[in-house]
Amino acid sequence: MGKRIFLLIATNILVMVTIGIVLSILPIGNYxxxxxxxxxxxxxxxxxxxxTGAFMSLAMSRWMAKMMMGVKVLKEDGPLSPMERQxxxxxxxxxxxxxxxxxxxVGIYNSPEVNAFATGPSKNRSLVAVSAGLLQTMDDDAVEGVLAHxxxxxxxxxxVTMTLLQGVVNTFVVFFARIAAWIVSRFAREDLAPIVHFIAIIVFQIAFSILGSLVVLAYSRYREFHADNGGADLAGKDKMIHALRSLQNYTNRVDGEQASLATLKINNKKGTNLxxxxxPDLNERIRRLEAK
Structure with missing residues (x-):
């Protein structure tokens, strides 16, 4: 769900800003x-x-998810409750x-929200994590549908495909941020131009990274339909539809305060908010699965 993309974007912006600061200080890449x-x-x-920034973000994705979300990893051979083992x-x-x-x-993180995510640098180094709220709210079939997704x-x-796209977006972010910073620095006094250039690079890189994330989010919405189809193949179409309807029922019950925190999660957003x-809109996801 949305946590996977949020963590990737947040980590990417952090890494890119760090790289930008380091390269602005060091005489590297004299363009x-x-x-x-x-x-x-x-x-x-x-x-x-x-x-480099995109692949560093990918390499750090599983570690960052565990750290930021406080994920408790469940060891198959460790002491587990019946629910955790299941x-x-x-x-x-x-x-x-x-x-x-x-x-x-496989991990659980302590949150009342209904959410789950998968992350990791490769198929062989991946993590599937679910919130405690999801396990408490959903029935067994709905949980299986979410896990299959x-x-x-x-x-x-x-x-990996999201990382390749992020790499392309990052390339244009760095390119246009440094052009914009150079233009801004031309209007500063000669003695202040290097400082203005340095600060402008950071500001423009953050701003353009946020704009670039719209492209990544659009691709994420496209891939969600494929994951729904994959989940239907693995768990069965009925369980996948049931999971989406359960999510829909949950979002309809969310109060205003929780809704404000749900920007990057499962949603029923339409129009500009999308x-x-x-x-994508849950109604559209359900409709496509029913037509499958």
Missing amino acids: IQDGQIQFTSLLAFSAVVGF LVEKVHRLSRAAGITKMPE EVAHIANGDM LFSSH
Whole structure:
């Protein structure tokens, strides 16, 4: 669900800003000669930085998810409650059915929200985590549908394809941020121009990264339909539809305060609000599955 995309975007922005600060301090990637930008050099520099940032974010994704969400990883051979053991067994059964050879880590994080996510740098180094609220709110069939959807994300390699897209977006973010920073610095006094340029790079990179995330979110919405289909193949269409209807019932009950926190989660958003969501409208997801 939305946590996977939120963590990827947040980690990517953090990594990119850090790389930008370091490279602005060090004399690396000299794309300004005689006071003019060498656009070919800048584009090559931007691609290296952009894809490095994206793949660093991917490599850190599982660790960041555990740290930021406080995920408790459930060890198959460790002391588990009946509910926890059943959760691990379900994820592993669905993973084997999806052709995944190395089982994902399975975890629970303590939150009343109804949510789950899958993340990790590869199919063999993945994590499926669910909230305590989801386990308390949903029945067994709905939980299986949600887990099948998340396993489908892993089997489809969505984190890798999302990273490649993020690398392209990052390339243009770095490229245009540094052009904009150079233009702004031209209006500053000569002695202040380097400082203005340094600050402007950071500001523009953050701003353009946020705009670029709209492209990533749009692709995420597109991939959700594929994960729904994959979940239906793994758990059965009825369970997948039941899971989505359960999510729909939950979102309809969410009060105003909780709704304000649900920007990147499962939703029934339409119109302009959908641009800022990682997931398509639940009604449309259900409709497509029913027509499958």
